Amino acid sequence: MRDLSHNLGVVQALAPQVLSATDTSAAIDLIGxxxxxxxxxxxxxxxxxxxxxxxxxxxxxxxGDFSDVAAADLIGTLPTALAASSVYKQGYVGNRRYIRLVTTKNSGTSIAVGAVVVKGHAASRPVA
Structure with a gap:
């Protein structure tokens, strides 16, 4: 069996919570x-x-320097509206140093949601 945990970095992008407004995560550094x-x-x-x-x-x-990731730099798609009790993933293959997640409220009241960014192919292993 191979060890996956020492090859990945995991960063919380959105702490699990009930969102009632648009949320923008902090910048997540992909260096390394x-x-x-x-x-x-x-x-x-x-x-x-x-x-x-x-x-x-x-x-x-x-x-102000952040812009939406081009479709060519994404693997998979996120839905046009997040559904209840679901899990989604989307890969990033761009070459920028930082990414962030923007969760936008379009209508209605709220959603319970959380998100993590999984960083892979570490230049230096094991990853702490």
Whole structure:
């Protein structure tokens, strides 16, 4: 059996919570890793809450420097609306140093949601 845990970095992008407004994660540094994926887990939706999620990228941590990741730099797609009690993943193959997750409230009241970014193909192993 091979050890996966020492080959991955895991960073919380969105602490599990009930969102009632748009949320933008902190910048997640990909230095030292050659791949990344976001994993989103949802729970209950209240009053037809309609939320979408997307990845943004930048070479700096300055909020205004982030832009949406081009489709060519993503593996898989996120749904047009997050569903209750579901898990989603999307890979990032771009070459920017930082990524972040934006969860946008489109309508309704709230959604329970959390997300992590899994960083892979570490340049230095084992990963702490």
């Amino acid at each position: 890793f050659d791949s990344a994926a976001v994993v989103i887990s949802t729970g209950a939706i209240v009053s037809s809450g309609n939320f979408t999620a997307k990845l943004q990228e930048s070479d700096t941590t300055t909020s």
